[in-house]
Amino acid sequence: MESKKDYPLWEVFIRSNRGIDHKHAGSLRAADAEMALQNARDLYTRRSEGVSIWVVPSNQIIASDPDDKEILFDPSKDKIYRHPTFYSLPDELEHM
Amino acid sequence: MRANQNSKTLSADELKFEELLASGRKIEPRDWMPDDYRKTLIRQIGQHAHSEIIGMQPEGNWITRAPSLKRKAILMSKVQDEAGHGLYLYSAAETLEADRTDMLEKLNNGKMKYSSIFNYPTPCWADMGAIGWLVDGAAICNQVPLCRTSYGPYARAMVRICKEESFHQRQGYEIMLTLCRGSAEQKQMAQDALNRWWWPSIMMFGPRDDKSPNSELSLKWKIKLFSNDELRQKFVDIAVPQANILGLTVPDNDLSWNEETGHYTYGEPDWEEFFEVIQGNGPCNKERVSNRREAHENGQWVRDAAIAYAEKRAKISRPKTTQDPL
Amino acid sequence: MNTSPAPSKSDLFKYTLRQADNSMVLCQRLCQWAARGPDLEEDISLTNIGLDLIGQARSLYQYSASLCDQQVNEDDLAFMRDSHEWSNLLLVEQPNGDFADTIARQYLYDAWHLLFLEQLTESNDTTLAAIAAKSIKEVKYHNRHSSMWIKRLGDGTEVSHQRMQDAIAAVWPFTAEMFIPDELDQRMLEFGTGVDLKALKHTWDSQVSSLLVDATLSKPVAGEAIVGGRQGQHAEYLGDLLEEMQSLPRSMPNHQW
Ligand SMILES: [Fe+2]
Ligand SMILES: [Fe+2]
Numbered sequence: 001m002e003s004k005k006d007y008p009l010w011e012v013f014i015r016s017n018r019g020i021d022h023k024h025a026g027s028l029r030a031a032d033a034e035m036a037l038q039n040a041r042d043l044y045t046r047r048s049e050g051v052s053i054w055v056v057p058s059n060q061i062i063a064s065d066p067d068d069k070e071i072l073f074d075p076s077k078d079k080i081y082r083h084p085t086f087y088s089l090p091d092e093l094e095h096m
Numbered sequence: 097m098r099a100n101q102n103s104k105t106l107s108a109d110e111l112k113f114e115e116l117l118a119s120g121r122k123i124e125p126r127d128w129m130p131d132d133y134r135k136t137l138i139r140q141i142g143q144h145a146h147s148e149i150i151g152m153q154p155e156g157n158w159i160t161r162a163p164s165l166k167r168k169a170i171l172m173s174k175v176q177d178e179a180g181h182g183l184y185l186y187s188a189a190e191t192l193e194a195d196r197t198d199m200l201e202k203l204n205n206g207k208m209k210y211s212s213i214f215n216y217p218t219p220c221w222a223d224m225g226a227i228g229w230l231v232d233g234a235a236i237c238n239q240v241p242l243c244r245t246s247y248g249p250y251a252r253a254m255v256r257i258c259k260e261e262s263f264h265q266r267q268g269y270e271i272m273l274t275l276c277r278g279s280a281e282q283k284q285m286a287q288d289a290l291n292r293w294w295w296p297s298i299m300m301f302g303p304r305d306d307k308s309p310n311s312e313l314s315l316k317w318k319i320k321l322f323s324n325d326e327l328r329q330k331f332v333d334i335a336v337p338q339a340n341i342l343g344l345t346v347p348d349n350d351l352s353w354n355e356e357t358g359h360y361t362y363g364e365p366d367w368e369e370f371f372e373v374i375q376g377n378g379p380c381n382k383e384r385v386s387n388r389r390e391a392h393e394n395g396q397w398v399r400d401a402a403i404a405y406a407e408k409r410a411k412i413s414r415p416k417t418t419q420d421p422l
Numbered sequence: 423m424n425t426s427p428a429p430s431k432s433d434l435f436k437y438t439l440r441q442a443d444n445s446m447v448l449c450q451r452l453c454q455w456a457a458r459g460p461d462l463e464e465d466i467s468l469t470n471i472g473l474d475l476i477g478q479a480r481s482l483y484q485y486s487a488s489l490c491d492q493q494v495n496e497d498d499l500a501f502m503r504d505s506h507e508w509s510n511l512l513l514v515e516q517p518n519g520d521f522a523d524t525i526a527r528q529y530l531y532d533a534w535h536l537l538f539l540e541q542l543t544e545s546n547d548t549t550l551a552a553i554a555a556k557s558i559k560e561v562k563y564h565n566r567h568s569s570m571w572i573k574r575l576g577d578g579t580e581v582s583h584q585r586m587q588d589a590i591a592a593v594w595p596f597t598a599e600m601f602i603p604d605e606l607d608q609r610m611l612e613f614g615t616g617v618d619l620k621a622l623k624h625t626w627d628s629q630v631s632s633l634l635v636d637a638t639l640s641k642p643v644a645g646e647a648i649v650g651g652r653q654g655q656h657a658e659y660l661g662d663l664l665e666e667m668q669s670l671p672r673s674m675p676n677h678q679w
Pocket of ligand 2: 178232235261264
């Protein structure tokens with residue numbers, strides 16, 4: 001046979017529990033989205049690790065360049081007021 | 097821009113890479129990395145993935161013959177896990193721009209290697225016990241430190257694998273324990289299996305440190321965190337008392353406890369055999385690779401069909417998005 | 423007419439055993455695919471289905487064992503019976519063939535299995551109903567998986583289309599048996615314990631037909647039905663399958679493993 005093609009690559013994201021975000025689990029190969037979802041279920045949730053699965057064609061993911069890190073992320077480093085520990089509050093105050 | 101590898105002064109890229117390594121932070125896919133770092137990783141992760149995939153065969157052979165329903169179910173899960181491990185690792189290698197199809201082709205035509213341990217035959221049910229106990233046991237010794245390896249995707253794959261690996265060794269040891277508590281014939285089966293698998297397991301850690309050409313660089317780059325001999329010693333120290341509990345004899349006449357070092361002294365494996373097996377002259381090399389190639393070739397028309405179907409659908413409509421809440 | 427309110431223990435034993443044997447034999451067939459799948463992901467999927475089936479078989483054998491007059495356990499039932507004592511459907515013992523043959527067998531069985539279990543959840547035998555309720559979730563997935571492949575192979579390439587078509591034709595004569603009740607089925611139905619096999623036929627037919635249309639496959643014309651699995655009349659290849667599966671515990675009986 002002429003073809004030696006293989007399936008395209010898909011990235012898999014799993015939400016392992018209600019109330020938390022989908023987390024990147026890894027990748028797999030599949031011919032299309034339906035197959036990618038089924039394969040993701042079989043490969044990445046063999047121990048019932050998931051309640052929801054996303055699959056995304058790997059070539060559809062646009063990644064930032066690590067060299068741009070300074071431009072993209074450093075500006076927020078000095079916005080320390082965005083972090084809860086910035087605020088000193090009385091100890092009696094609970095649950096905040 | 098790539099730095100000139102010959103220049104004495106380190107480029108900004110190299111400095112940053114060294115700095116990340118020194119501080120114990122991970123290297124991630126889009127970071128700059130030396131070409132040899134990338135090549136070493138692709139080789140190591142690829143070989144590791146291939147080992148998981150080829151490693152399905154010696155145990156897969158016994159799934160249809162497991163002597164109880166419980167053992168059959170356990171063995172099925174274990175062999176399935178190994179396939180999963182292979183895929184996690186290919187997935188990590190693909191982040192280095194190594195292509196899985198390509199790597200599998202290199203496995204099929206003998207250009208890439210896999211762990212020699214899987215070139216030994218499994219003539220007896222007790223081999224399922226010995227493999228789980230010793231081979232998975234040795235793999236765990238190797239793999240636990242790799243959870244801290246310097247390349248992020250590899251480390252994360254190893255974390256996932258190690259979580260799944262612990263039941264593999266336990267089920268193997270339980271098989272051995274059951275045999276050893278059974279009839280005299282069963283105990284002999286267990287002893288024979290230990291005799292078959294002990295030395296190959298010892299050799300799983302690779303050549304001695306003074307004969308291991310790639311080790312030094314791997315240690316420097318924190319791809320490896322312990323040397324072959326350190327890991328081998330750790331394994332022997334763990335496995336010997338486990339053999340004693342089973343009431344089995346480790347087939348090494350030089351084995352003795354060294355009070356001073358707090359470690360076992362062990363004999364020298366037959367390295368000639370080791371290199372023979374690596375060269376492809378092990379008892380099952382040809383069978384293992386040809387089985388893999390056959391599965392791959394027999395599956396080609398199926399994969400072609402799935403691709404053709406996907407292409408037809410893509411022409412008809414855009415992929416359907418899920419109706420369920422995300 | 424039987425007037426007692428519940429089926430006899432021996433009827434219930436035999437009835438449970440039939441379902442156990444179906445799951446067990448199909449599982450054993452899928453086990454033969456280990457490390458031989460058409461792609462690595464599919465290897466894992468086939469094993470997942472096999473694992474579900476062995477789980478079902480074990481629950482059913484354990485229940486059967488509890489109903490048996492002799493002192494037996496799940497392993498005795500799986501490993502110590504000869505081919506003529508097995509009561510699985512002929513469909514599930516059909517050899518793996520190529521991937522299309524495996525998928526044809528799997529899909530035609532999955533579609534029936536799902537309908538069968540849906541009814542069995544209504545059984546007045548609470549154990550059978552509970553096992554059915556648990557199995558249904560698994561078999562829904564099996565059905566989705568095999569349907570997915572029927573479509574891809576049917577409407578894939580010319581080669582795959584032909585293979586899928588041939589595969590469907592090859593196993594088709596064994597499907598009729600799934601809908602032909604024997605006396606035991608009849609008695610179990612009357613007690614409200616068993617499934618009305620005839621009633622499954624219509625839904626199965628229409629589901630299978632519509633999937634085959636989707637997959638650009640044609641439905642074979644109903645020919646001679648091949649039956650006898652439930653009565654222990656099996657082809658030689660069940661004997662071969664069992665010989666491999668049972669060899670070790672039979673060569674060393676009364677051992678723990
Ligand atoms: Fe593994
Ligand atoms: Fe393992």
